[in-house]
Amino acid sequence: xxxxxxxxxxIIAGADDFGTPIxxxxxxxxxxxxxxxxxxxxxxxYSAGAEVGRRVSQSLSSSPEVxxxxxxxxxxxVSIFANKFPGVYAANCLxxxxxxxxxxxxxxxxxxxxxKYTSPETAIEILNTWLKTPFKSACPAxxxxxxxxxxxxxxxxxxxxxxxxxxxxxxxxxxxCCLVKNRELNPIDIIPGGSMKIVxxxxxxxxxxxxxxxxxxAHHHTxxxxxxxxxxxxxxxNLTKKERYDLTVGDYLFTPARDVHRVKYYEDxxxxxxxxxxxxxxxxxxxxxAKNAIDKELGLTN
Numbered sequence: 001x002x003x004x005x006x007x008x009x010x011i012i013a014g015a016d017d018f019g020t021p022i023x024x025x026x027x028x029x030x031x032x033x034x035x036x037x038x039x040x041x042x043x044x045x046y047s048a049g050a051e052v053g054r055r056v057s058q059s060l061s062s063s064p065e066v067x068x069x070x071x072x073x074x075x076x077x078v079s080i081f082a083n084k085f086p087g088v089y090a091a092n093c094l095x096x097x098x099x100x101x102x103x104x105x106x107x108x109x110x111x112x113x114x115x116k117y118t119s120p121e122t123a124i125e126i127l128n129t130w131l132k133t134p135f136k137s138a139c140p141a142x143x144x145x146x147x148x149x150x151x152x153x154x155x156x157x158x159x160x161x162x163x164x165x166x167x168x169x170x171x172x173x174x175x176x177c178c179l180v181k182n183r184e185l186n187p188i189d190i191i192p193g194g195s196m197k198i199v200x201x202x203x204x205x206x207x208x209x210x211x212x213x214x215x216x217x218a219h220h221h222t223x224x225x226x227x228x229x230x231x232x233x234x235x236x237x238n239l240t241k242k243e244r245y246d247l248t249v250g251d252y253l254f255t256p257a258r259d260v261h262r263v264k265y266y267e268d269x270x271x272x273x274x275x276x277x278x279x280x281x282x283x284x285x286x287x288x289x290a291k292n293a294i295d296k297e298l299g300l301t302n
Contacts, residue, residue, distance in 0.1 A: 008064030009131070012055045014040035014048035019071025019078065019115035022123050026069060026113070029124050035131075036064065048072065049081030049090070049112075056110055057085035068110035069127070079112035086163060094118060097140045099130035104139035104147075107159060185209055190281070191216055193265070204279035209270045210234070216263035217290035223277035224257040232269025237262050237297070239284075244297075260284050264294045 011030055015023035020042045030037045040051055052068040059066035068090065070078035075092040082090035090110035091102035094117065102108040111130050113123050133139075136155050138146050147155065185207060188194035193214030198206045203223070210216075210232075218239055229251045236245045240259040247253060255261055257276070262285070285293075295301045 008036075010036040010038065010064045010066050011069050012038045012040065012052050012066060013069040014052045014078075015042055015071040015115070016044055016048050016073075016078070017042060018073035019048070019075070019113070022113055022115040022118060022120060023069065023071040025120040026071075026123055026127050029127065030069075046077065046081045049078030050084065052078075052110060053082030053085040053088045053090065056082070057088050060087045066109075069113075070110060071113045071115050073114065073116045075112040075114040075118075079110070082110045082112070089162075093126050093130065095122075096125050096129040099126045100133050100137070100139045101141045103130055103133035103135065104137045105141060105155065107135040107155075190283075192287070198279070202278040203275055204277070205272070205274045206279070207270065208273055209268070210263075210265040212265060212267045212269075214265045215287065215290050215294060216261075217287050218260050218262040218284040218293075219281050220258045220260045220284060221255075221275065221282070222257060222280050223275045224255060224259075225273055225275040226252065226254050227271050227273040228252050230270040230272060232265065232267040232271075234263055234265045234269050234271075237294075262290050262294065264298075 011027075013023055013027050023039075027037050027039050040048070042048070043051070049070050049072070052070050056066055056068040068082060068088070070082055070090065072078045075094070079090040079092045082088055088110055089102075089106050089108045090112050091098070091106060091108040092112040092114070093099045093102060094114060099111070108130070111127065113126060118126070136147055136152050138144050142151075185195035185197040188196050188208075191214070193211040194208065194216075195210075196206050196208045198204060207230075212232075229247050229249055231249060233246075233248045236247065236253060236255070237243075238245070238255065238259055238261045240261070245253055292301070
């Protein structure tokens with residue numbers, strides 16, 4: 001029988017098709033010993049792990065204590081996805097000794113089990129052991145002996161230090177963002193507040209920045225263009241199609257060749273743009289006319 005946890009506990013459980021039979025057996029066991037369970041059922045393996053991980057992460061300081069139970073064919077996939085969430089320490093356990101070690105050393109709060117390689121009887125033993133083992137208890141990793149004081153201090157500090165790993169000096173892995181950072185852009189003389197760095201000619205590709213409050217008067221290009229917003233917020237009015245597009249980080253927009261459009265930048269904004277041919281620009285109004293039209297559109301003037 002599962003030992004009484006030190007404080008009330010709730011288990012959130014989920015599994016993929018390969019892990020559902022073992023998950024169902026463990027859920028039934030937990031309910032038989034009056035431990036509260038929320039069974040999320042069966043989903044694809046990444047969804048099962050991610051949803052349980054998300055729910056546990058959101059409940060770290062709640063009462064009762066919330067832990068997770070996930071299962072797939074090996075237990076590895078669901079544990080990987082559960083561990084994507086802050087404060088979640090999911091561990092794949094194939095033996096009761098694994099369960100003792102991960103509770104004692106890692107303070108694991110999500111148990112992952114294998115539906116293919118673990119029998120229901122062994123899985124129940126693993127679960128019971130995992131539930132009753134407190135953090136920093138004697139474990140097989142230390143030959144069943146209590147941890148020395150310096151190791152206990154290390155384990156205590158690890159709970160504070162682990163969430164911080166990777167935060168300092170984090171590298172931006174977005175390829176487009178890496179390209180635009182530290183790149184010198186040249187002012188766009190014909191539009192105040194704008195700067196651009198052409199990285200390929202004909203078809204032209206470029207990184208473009210505009211300062212907050214900048215306006216591009218109505219204009220058109222010989223060739224259509226695709227753009228993706230890297231940072232900031234802007235609106236594009238396609239006057240040819242009589243449509244407005246509000247764009248922010250990650251948004252994409254294609255403007256066909258010769259479509260007349262004007263633009264307003266609400267924040268400092270960066271975007272990547274690629275024309276279908278060479279870059280050119282033909283104005284269809286002056287800057288003052290554009291500003292007045294946008295202010296009227298936004299309800300800033302009578």
